[in-house]
Amino acid sequence: MLLKLLKAYWKPLAALALGGLLAALGMALGLYWYFARDLPQLSSLKDYKPMINTEIYSDNGTLVAEFAEEYRKVVPLSKIPPQVKNAFLAVEDARFYQHSGMDFYRLAGAIYHDIIAMQPKEGASTITMQTARTFFFTRKKLFSRKIREMILAWRIDHALAKDEILELYLNQIYLGHNAYGVEAAAEKYFGKSIDQVNLAEAALLAAIPKGPALYSPIEHFDRAKQRQRLVLRRMVEEKFITEEQAAAAEKQPIVINYQGNPYWSDTSYFVEAVRRYLVNRYGYDKVYKEGLKVFTTMNLEMQKAATAAVRNGLAGPSGIDKLKGFRGPVSKVEPSKIESHLQEQEGRLKERWLYLNLTSGGNPDAAPPQAVPLEPGQKYLATVLELDKANKKVRLGVG
Structure with missing residues (x-):
């Protein structure tokens, strides 16, 4: 029965199969053309x-x-x-x-x-x-x-x-x-x-x-x-x-020997200066993509010593204080005691000025200035006398 059907309809079935094959081939070629039309070159x-x-x-x-x-x-x-x-x-x-x-x-x-x-x-x-x-x-x-x-x-x-x-x-x-x-x-x-x-x-x-x-x-x-x-x-x-x-x-044991740049901590400032110069002179792509070999005048031992000296200076008692702005009062003075406090501080300033003036051969009868130059590490204490919030002004008295 099946054989008779195949003999009777083999031409339509063959045409259908061929049509399906051609349709699939056409679809494949269409997909290829669609996705391949703007592919990058292999250069x-x-x-x-x-x-x-x-x-x-x-x-x-x-x-x-x-x-x-x-x-x-x-x-x-x-x-x-x-x-x-x-x-x-x-x-x-x-x-x-x-x-x-x-x-x-x-x-x-x-x-x-x-x-x-x-x-x-x-x-x-x-x-x-x-x-x-x-x-x-x-x-x-x-x-x-x-x-x-x-x-x-x-x-x-x-x-x-x-x-x-x-x-x-x-x-x-x-x-x-x-x-x-x-x-x-x-x-x-x-x-x-x-x-x-x-x-x-x-x-x-x-x-x-x-x-x-x-x-x-x-x-x-x-x-x-x-x-x-x-x-x-x-x-x-x-x-x-x-x-x-x-x-x-x-x-077999595997040793992961991942290390950062051993010279970075001592050379980072010098290297950063070189990097900025290179980018400004030659452009970002030349430095980060095309590769340069840069030979500098940096002596590693001298750079290491210089970095250590700067670090020691910054860490010492006279190092840079990174805190900025108002940090609050050093101490508080009762309003009723402000005048006596200022007089006391003014007396100390006069004594200091007199000492400095005499040791430098000055006139002891000369009028003292309102402020005396400070030595490194010293400071004047100032007392807040009046606060004008409207005009954002503060009147201070040394002391």
Whole structure:
């Protein structure tokens, strides 16, 4: 029966199927045209010019400070050891060298898990898609952004070699605490260059992109360590390492050597003066994005001594008093005793003036001035005699 129906209606059914296929193809082409029409050009990737730090040096060539919007140290892929590359590949995009910018197997799996969970939870971004995002898009989760990201990833994959894409990714990826790229992150977290990190440290770095704040080795080391174990398991599954290597790396202690600028406390005022000069002379972008090497006349030992001298002076008894404005009365005088108080204070002032006048060879019969110059650390006490609120005036008497 079914066979007879198919024989009778195969032409209409074939036409319907062909029409549906053409409609789907037309819709796909329409969507591609709509989302691809204003995509950015790939010239910025081919001619990669990342933001570079401006470096400030002392008179003997010591690096004392850096300015940058994004702390980054660009390194060639050849300097990045295999364990670092494999750690990122294992956890972020194991089929990176097989797909064309989009991993449809992984995408199908992510869609399936999202349907089961009834919400978008499973990620399917390839390293190429992440590279496109870091250069051209934000992390805001929008359907339109994801489609544009996929189209651009396909274009990138056809414009650049796989190793070129991986090099861009490993130098561009954000790894927390204003560290961009694996070299900057290795220096910031471990105090060493990326070519010196071991397997345990490499896996810890690869744990961060999932959530740089969530898996910060500085603020959430236990959480980062937990994800590091996941990275090591994925490396075993992808046959990048053996079970024994993963177990040894998991047990290996990791020392977080996060330190601020050791010279900042002694050189901050000098460096700030240099920064302002550079911005005024060359502009913000030149200093914070294009990178300068600035060699100054600052001698670190002399600057350290000068800073210590200023601090000691400010902290001493004659240091700067930062309090300003009225602080309340030193003492209170009963209205009935103001006259006697003023006379008493005036007598003390005359005695002091007479002493100073005589010791300097002056005339003891000369009339004393109303005020005598003060020595450092001394002060006159003034008594409030009258307050005129309407005219905002105060009449004072010394004493």
